[in-house]
Amino acid sequence: MANSQDNHNLFENLRLELRRGSLVLAVLACLRSEQYGYTLRKELADCGMEIEEGTLYPLLRRLESQGLLLSEWREADKRNKRFYRLSPLGSEVLEQLLAEWKSIDSSLNEIVKG
Amino acid sequence: MQLLDRYLKNLAKLLPTGQREDIIRELSEDIQSEMEDKESELSRPLTEAEQLELLKRRGTPLQVAAGYSQNKGTLAFGPQLIGPVLFPFYARVLLFNLGLTFVIVGAIFAAIALSGQPIRLSELFSNILLQIAVQLAVVTTIFTLVERHLDSHSYSYKREEVQVEFVARIKQDILVRSTKPQEVSRFDSIAILVASSVALLWLQSLWAKPFLIFGPAASLIAFAPVWHRIYLSTVFIMLATIVRACINLAQPNWVHFRDVAAVVLDAAALAVIYVLMFAHTWVVPIDTSASGQHIATVVNQWTTIGIWASAVISLVQAIKDLIRLYKNWRWSGSNPL
Numbered sequence: 280m281a282n283s284q285d286n287h288n289l290f291e292n293l294r295l296e297l298r299r300g301s302l303v304l305a306v307l308a309c310l311r312s313e314q315y316g317y318t319l320r321k322e323l324a325d326c327g328m329e330i331e332e333g334t335l336y337p338l339l340r341r342l343e344s345q346g347l348l349l350s351e352w353r354e355a356d357k358r359n360k361r362f363y364r365l366s367p368l369g370s371e372v373l374e375q376l377l378a379e380w381k382s383i384d385s386s387l388n389e390i391v392k393g
Numbered sequence: 394m395q396l397l398d399r400y401l402k403n404l405a406k407l408l409p410t411g412q413r414e415d416i417i418r419e420l421s422e423d424i425q426s427e428m429e430d431k432e433s434e435l436s437r438p439l440t441e442a443e444q445l446e447l448l449k450r451r452g453t454p455l456q457v458a459a460g461y462s463q464n465k466g467t468l469a470f471g472p473q474l475i476g477p478v479l480f481p482f483y484a485r486v487l488l489f490n491l492g493l494t495f496v497i498v499g500a501i502f503a504a505i506a507l508s509g510q511p512i513r514l515s516e517l518f519s520n521i522l523l524q525i526a527v528q529l530a531v532v533t534t535i536f537t538l539v540e541r542h543l544d545s546h547s548y549s550y551k552r553e554e555v556q557v558e559f560v561a562r563i564k565q566d567i568l569v570r571s572t573k574p575q576e577v578s579r580f581d582s583i584a585i586l587v588a589s590s591v592a593l594l595w596l597q598s599l600w601a602k603p604f605l606i607f608g609p610a611a612s613l614i615a616f617a618p619v620w621h622r623i624y625l626s627t628v629f630i631m632l633a634t635i636v637r638a639c640i641n642l643a644q645p646n647w648v649h650f651r652d653v654a655a656v657v658l659d660a661a662a663l664a665v666i667y668v669l670m671f672a673h674t675w676v677v678p679i680d681t682s683a684s685g686q687h688i689a690t691v692v693n694q695w696t697t698i699g700i701w702a703s704a705v706i707s708l709v710q711a712i713k714d715l716i717r718l719y720k721n722w723r724w725s726g727s728n729p730l
Contacts, residue, residue, distance in 0.1 A: 332423060333451065358422060361418070
C-alpha cells in the first residue's frame with residue numbers, strides 16, 4: 280500500500296516537473312494575442328494546461344521582468360485589467376523555444392519508438 | 394466583498410513592498426472575475442461560504458505571497474533541514490535576533506571606545522563571529538525541530554501536502570477572525586513557541602556567560618543585582634508562555650484559555666519591567682577602575698532607552714490582548730452556540 284503511494288508520489292513529482300518546463304512555452308504561445316490573466320488562465324485550462332493562479336501570476340511577472348512580455352492596465356468590462364502580450368524579444372524567444380520543443384519531440388518519438 | 398477585502402488586506406501585508414499595490418490590483422481583478430463567472434453560472438450571488446471556499450482554494454495569503462517572494466530558499470546540510478514554507482520565517486527570526494544582538498554588542502563596544510579603552514579588531518571580529526554562531530545554532534535547531542515535527546506528523550501524506558495543510562490551518566483565522574474567534578492560529582502558537590524558546594536559551598546563555606553580551610567589557614562590568622531579583626520570574630514567564638503555546642498548538646479551540654493566559658502573562662511581564670525601570674542601575678563595574686565605571690555609565694544610559702521602549706511595547710501588547718479578551722468574551726456571550 281505504502282509502495283503504491285510512493286510510486287504515485289514519484290509519478291506526480293515527475294509529471295509536475297515535465298509540465299513546469301512546458302508552462303512557459305504555453306503561456307508565451309497564448310500571449311501572441313493580448314489577454315489578461317483570467318482569460319489566459321481559462322484558455323490554458325480549456326487546452327488542458329490547468330495552471331493555478333498562484334503559479335500563473337508570479338510567472339507572468341517573471342516573464343515581464345525578463346523582457347519577454349509587455350503589460351498595460353486598461354479598462355475592459357467596466358473594470359481595470361492588466362493586459363499582457365508578447366514583446367518583440369518574447370516573440371523571438373518563443374520561436375526558438377518552439378523549434379527546440381519540436382526537436383525534443385521528434386527525438387523523444389525516435390527514442391520511444393526504439 | 395468584505396471577505397475578499399480582508400483576504401487581500403492580509404495578503405498585502407506579506408507581499409514585497411514595491412509590487413504590493415500592483416499585485417493586489419491584479420489579484421483582486423482576477424478573483425472578482427472568477428466570482429462573477431460563478432455567479433452567472435449559478436444565476437445568483439455567491440454566499441459567504443462559497444466565497445470563502447473560492448478563496449481557500451486559491452490558497453492562504455501566506456501561500457499566495459510565497460509565490461511572489463524572491464526568496465525561495467531552503468536550508469539543507471545533506472538532508473533538507475528547513476523547507477520553503479518555514480524558511481522565510483526562519484530568515485526573519487534569525488535576522489531579527491542577530492540585528493538585536495548586534496545593536497547591544499555595538500552599544501557595548503561603543504561604551505568601551507568612549508571610555509578610552511583600546512578595542513582590538515580581532516576581539517570585535519571574534520565577538521561578532523561568536524554571536525552569529527550561537528544565534529545560528531539556536532534558531533536553526535528550533536526551526537529544524539519544527540520542520541521535523543511536521544514531517545513526523547505527515548503520516549501517509551506527502552510533506553508538501555502537510556505543509557500546505559499546516560499553513561492553511563494556521564492562517565484560517567485570518568479569513569474568519571472578524572466573524573468568530575474560532576481557533577488559536579497554529580502559526581501564532583508556533584511563532585510564540587519558537588520566539589520564547591530562543592529567548593529562554595539566549596537568557597540562559599547570557600546568564601552563564603556574560604561575555605556573550607558584554608564582549609570584552611565582561612571583565613569590567615557585570616549584571617546589577619536587579620537582574621538577579623527578576624531572573625526567576627522572567628524564566629517562569631517564558632516557560633509559562635511556552636507551555637501556553639504548546640497547549641494551544643494541541644488545543645487550538647481553547648481560545649479563552651489563550652486570551653486569559655495572554656493577559657495574565659502580560660501583567661506579569663509588565664510587573665517585571667516595572668521593577669527593572671525603577672532600578673536605575675542595570676550594570677555595575679566589577680572593580681573601581683575609571684574605565685569600568687565609565688563603561689557602566691554609558692551602558693546604563695543605553696539600557697534606559699531599551700527598557701522604556703520595552704515598557705511601551707509591552708503596554709501596547711497588554712492593551713491589545715485585553716481588548717481581544719473583551720471582544721471574544723462578548724462574542725461568546727452573544728453567541729452561546
